[in-house]
Amino acid sequence: MSLFLAVELDGAGAHPAAWRASGAAPAAVILPGPLREIVTAAEEGGFTLATFADSPVPPSIGVDIAGRLEAVGRAAFVSTTTSRIGLAPSVPTATTEPFHLAAQIASLDHASRGRAAWVVEGSDSAELATVGTDGPPGEAAEVVAVVRALWDSWEDDAVIKDVATGRYLDPDKVHHVDFVGSSFSVKGPLITPRPPQGQPVVLAADTLGVAADIALVSGQDRLRERADAARDTGAGLVFAEVEVVLDAHRPAASRLADLNRATPWTTRRTRYTGSAEGLVALLADLAGTFDGVRLHPAVLAVDLPLLVEQVLPALDIPARGDTLRASLGLVKPTNRFEGSTR
């Protein structure tokens, strides 16, 4: 059974203490060179999609990594040096203007020639304080809705360059979106023409309640039920979230124990600790329930090469297409404004 594989590439790895075990200078996590190398490694290894976790506040306010570059910037930076892998920055819905967010992801899609995606994130109170609000916005679904409408605000064939009539574009094919939400409205159209994929791929946790192309499911309980529920609410694909610590120069369990002595790793995700063969078996098992898996390597410098050398070759990973949607078998959606002259 085939399985799509995404990989999370933030910082030194998913474990908060990963920087202690990566064998690189601590500042490597905020430098462009190492970023380019890690994304290239993931692309060459065969991953369908790379994700870049982010937040407007530091990953750690304790002893671990306090620095992080903004994720759309990171994804855009590698867009011109990669050619097949999908690029999915995390962007919260509350701390960037929805209009800017739509333009940023659309621009990433143009720069990467159709490989952009967006991991939708909610915000906690510290994150909301960066934009001077304290109440929970409770409007992630509205932001996703308006961003999707803005991506459609230019039809694909809006630019006509008709010298005879002096028209660069056909004004009937560029549309106001006239979005009215509970606490904000957006007129449109977007400043950026329709992205090559039409709709860049939207990823979101199934618990976030937004219209996603890929629902991300964390945890160990009721997995099949949750996958089915996500599909029922419109997700084209459902991915499981899996943390990975592999046997390397030392057994995975003792690597993890060392890392956890520095900083305990507490998350709600499924965690696999063990041999590459065991992970292959787990992924084959998950393929019965999920369309794909997003892997969270504990230490990128150690676990990513092992995944590339020992795990991906043993799996049935679908060949990548010209765009991320094509790689994922998702069709380019019809523009909602097609035929409308508004």
Place this chain on the structure above:
Amino acid sequence: MTEPRLHLGVFYTGVGQQYAWSDPGNADHTTIDTFVQIAHTLERGLFDAFFLGEGLRVRENRGQVLATDVAGRPDAITQLAALAGATTHIGLVATQNATYNFPADLARRLATLDLLSDGRAGWNVVTTDNAWTGENFRRGGWLAHDRRYERATQFVEAAKAIWSSWADDAIVGTDSWARAGSIRAVERHTDLVELTVVPTVPRSRQCRPVLFQSGDSPGGRDLAARHADVVFSANTEYEKALSYAEDLRNRLASYGRSPDSLRILPGAGVVLGATDAEATERAEWLHREQINPQRAIGFLEQYWGKDLSAYDPDGPLPDIEPDEGELDPSRGTISIANRTGKLDRIRQWRELAEDKNLSIRELVLAIHPRERIFVGTPARIADEWAHYVRTRAVDGFNLTPHRLPGTIDDVVNLLVPELQERGVYRTHYEGTTLREHLDLPPIS
């Protein structure tokens, strides 16, 4: 003191009527390939900066998107981050709005671009007061016109605090990743900026993004004198440039800044030719292309507030009376001086057209504000620019291309060698950061 040198940037608005899009030699305006190609040409020409414009609402004409001009552009910081990965020297400057952004968010995106490019980022600070643009944003048209520079000043001060929140030796990687106490939280509770954030991006090789400022109003000049590293002015004519430079240097002194801490780069177009006559002919073609028949009608429609498509652009002015309402803001920025009194202006145009027997198009060609274009042979323009820079009227120019990549190819291939011959232009990049390219003093 060494001879002053000319600094060149390209101001790539990406949209608008200055682009002669009907010229088949133009590259596609949306594809990343065009941007990469231009950036590489600029690096070959040893330019300081590649500069992206901003417009946060697509221009319209009577409720529909304006059809006659190039429209559609990327988010500037995203596009420049992509270019950071494809270039090595060129400065990357994003025009970004201080009215319709969250300060902590924008400061972080710019700092990210600065790190990704290893110290080549710049921010051209602009403001917008019109509620029409605000319709695309959460707060709508929230900011009164006369407060936009107060907001911008508070915004820039918040950004500077965010950019200096990390000690230079913060990252240690011993017991902890960062040294305890080496990263300061930033809180601003001023009347127009409210934020609390622990910043996540350290200082870059040039410390922080270079600040550009382009407003020409007293508020804009004051913001420039207080905070900007570069002004992107509209004062391109020699005499205006001289008095503008003097005014700004006086303002600098009142904020305790040295005259060398600010570069003045006015916007300018360039049309080159093998002879002056050929260049003049090209410039005339360009002007008539920029005010083609459809654009002439569109220009009047903005003032009339009515459909004038039935009128012949080569015939007399419309015989119907204009709408008495406000001037339609949707065609884009209209200078403050031109926002009111439209009926008077139309009356003057009628008189002018009658006096001189002008058609609609001839009238618009005559009255439409014409951008400052240097026209001539490369040698003539190089002489002129050398004079500008040697007399400190300007430190350089921000060039606005009319054809892409044609204008830029011409400047790099024909004009840059002439400037180098005159000793007013670099022959290689001495530094790596945008700040170094601009010969600005280091930030302490």
